[in-house]
Amino acid sequence: MIKDITIGQYFPGNSVLHRMDPRVKILLTGVFIVMLFAAKGIEGLAVGILFTVTAFLFSKIPLKMMGKSLKPIIPIVIFTAVLNLFFIRTGKVLWEWKIIKLTQEGIDTSLFMVIRIICLICGSSLLTYTTSPIDLTDAIERLMSPLKKIKVPVHELAMMMTIALRFIPTLIEETDKIMSAQKARGADMETGSLMQKAKAMIPILIPLFVASFRHAEELALAMECRCYHGGEGRTRMKQLKMSILDLWGSLFCGVFLAGVIVIDRVLG
Amino acid sequence: MAVIKTEDLTYVYGDGTPFRKVAVDHVNLEIEKGDFAGIIGHTGSGKSTLIQHFNGLLRPTSGSVYIDGERLWDNKARLRPIRFKVGLVFQYPEYQLFEETVYKDIAFGPKNMGLDEDEIDRRIKETAKLVGLSDSVMQKSPFELSGGQKRRVAIAGVMAMEPEVLILDEPASGLDPKGREQILGMIKEYHKAKGNTVLLVSHSMEDIARNVSKILVMNDSKLFCYDETAKVFHRSAELEKMGLAVPQVTRVFDRLKAMGFDMGEDVYTVKFGSGLLLDRLGKKGAK
Numbered sequence: 001m002i003k004d005i006t007i008g009q010y011f012p013g014n015s016v017l018h019r020m021d022p023r024v025k026i027l028l029t030g031v032f033i034v035m036l037f038a039a040k041g042i043e044g045l046a047v048g049i050l051f052t053v054t055a056f057l058f059s060k061i062p063l064k065m066m067g068k069s070l071k072p073i074i075p076i077v078i079f080t081a082v083l084n085l086f087f088i089r090t091g092k093v094l095w096e097w098k099i100i101k102l103t104q105e106g107i108d109t110s111l112f113m114v115i116r117i118i119c120l121i122c123g124s125s126l127l128t129y130t131t132s133p134i135d136l137t138d139a140i141e142r143l144m145s146p147l148k149k150i151k152v153p154v155h156e157l158a159m160m161m162t163i164a165l166r167f168i169p170t171l172i173e174e175t176d177k178i179m180s181a182q183k184a185r186g187a188d189m190e191t192g193s194l195m196q197k198a199k200a201m202i203p204i205l206i207p208l209f210v211a212s213f214r215h216a217e218e219l220a221l222a223m224e225c226r227c228y229h230g231g232e233g234r235t236r237m238k239q240l241k242m243s244i245l246d247l248w249g250s251l252f253c254g255v256f257l258a259g260v261i262v263i264d265r266v267l268g
Numbered sequence: 269m270a271v272i273k274t275e276d277l278t279y280v281y282g283d284g285t286p287f288r289k290v291a292v293d294h295v296n297l298e299i300e301k302g303d304f305a306g307i308i309g310h311t312g313s314g315k316s317t318l319i320q321h322f323n324g325l326l327r328p329t330s331g332s333v334y335i336d337g338e339r340l341w342d343n344k345a346r347l348r349p350i351r352f353k354v355g356l357v358f359q360y361p362e363y364q365l366f367e368e369t370v371y372k373d374i375a376f377g378p379k380n381m382g383l384d385e386d387e388i389d390r391r392i393k394e395t396a397k398l399v400g401l402s403d404s405v406m407q408k409s410p411f412e413l414s415g416g417q418k419r420r421v422a423i424a425g426v427m428a429m430e431p432e433v434l435i436l437d438e439p440a441s442g443l444d445p446k447g448r449e450q451i452l453g454m455i456k457e458y459h460k461a462k463g464n465t466v467l468l469v470s471h472s473m474e475d476i477a478r479n480v481s482k483i484l485v486m487n488d489s490k491l492f493c494y495d496e497t498a499k500v501f502h503r504s505a506e507l508e509k510m511g512l513a514v515p516q517v518t519r520v521f522d523r524l525k526a527m528g529f530d531m532g533e534d535v536y537t538v539k540f541g542s543g544l545l546l547d548r549l550g551k552k553g554a555k
Contacts, residue, residue, distance in 0.1 A: 174363075177358065177363075178363065178364055180320065180325050180358065181358045181364040182364060182376075183325060183351065184325065184351055184355065184356040184357075184358070184426070185351075185364075185376055185377040185380060185425060185426065185429070186351055186352055186376075186377055186380030186381060186429070187376075187380060188348065188380070202366065203364075203366045203376065206366035207363055207364055207365065207366050210363075210411070211363060
């Protein structure tokens, strides 16, 4: 069961989206969000939907994976829909019962909101589906590098993120092993009251804690042996490079953003 | 009656994903009560997966495991008692220590069994003596001990449950020769004292040859054979083909035989081999 936890949600592949520069992808995700919020009417939103669908098709991610990323936000979607449905009281009344009033405008707005949220999640999860966590931290480091001027430890933050990502699978494996070992000694983690269950975690948490310190110490030593001294003057094995693909991607995104704004003005 | 019996035991990792791997493939075997058996096989041959089925930590993908004639996984509530019956010591068991004192850590297993205080105390003292932990060590924190001592504490933690079957996964790995000798010696001692079934997973043919009476060989997820030590080492050519070496001394005597000095077969401990050599030299009158 513990093995089912996926780290990030990277889905390996070689699509156009996979090959784009992660920095550009992060920036374009920002543009995409602006695009969705720039849309005021259903027509503008339609352009946004079209963009999401096209990007999705380009990414070659299976539809099932998309469904998976939508699952956790279902409560938010329902909440938004209900809120808009019953609290917008203007417009043509369709149905009324005591204080509950359903209006045309309410239905329109709640549909609009729901579609917008779904697009938002689908579109932005494409970023994490097509970019490995390591690439992502790399790109964040590069994008934030101007902040070094105001003494933000950008490299250190990125290194911390990379190390954390690197050790999640290791610690999961370790937890699995410790759990098996304690179960072999008769530890009972499934039955009992909440308090008993919490107590049953001690034989797992302490060895895990000790293990993390051990890993940290070993890693620090290994880094020091390789003369690691922070980000100053450090070069990379994998250089981030922009290609013609990124230009096309940006153009594509820009055209759609313009499309949303224009269509909203003309039809709105 | 066999204490451990498997029928077409199969285990598949990551079924239905691209990472699917058959780790144990239709294994049928019977381990008799009181056997002291070694389990060998190259890395990834399915040894560790196999032994985790014997105490119900892993659920077979298909096939079944019987402990004392009782089929595992028919009743999940019975798994815990089974784990007290079949004690499993994992590789690098010192990483599972967690209590404040060595005494308390060894007590963890027996306490889970629901034994009374006196019985727990008796068992701890007995195992501590067996594995060579002094009284002053018992009140120390397990985290202050040396690697070899930690290993002993962890093994004692399982031994104190007095399981009918004791399974140890590479109990001597990562220790120096003296430490190896001590750990293996105390396992042998335990077997002798209790007469319980002991299964020893190891990479070292020397360790296996010196201690066990039967050997189980795993190869490519399949059971290659389970037989008496002499008979298994007899098939040295086959073993070497699957990347397992017979003990060095057996190889020496194989070569001697090929060179025309036949001194009998089944030489797999240095002690026995050197005795044979001395005999022969004595007879011929070594100059």
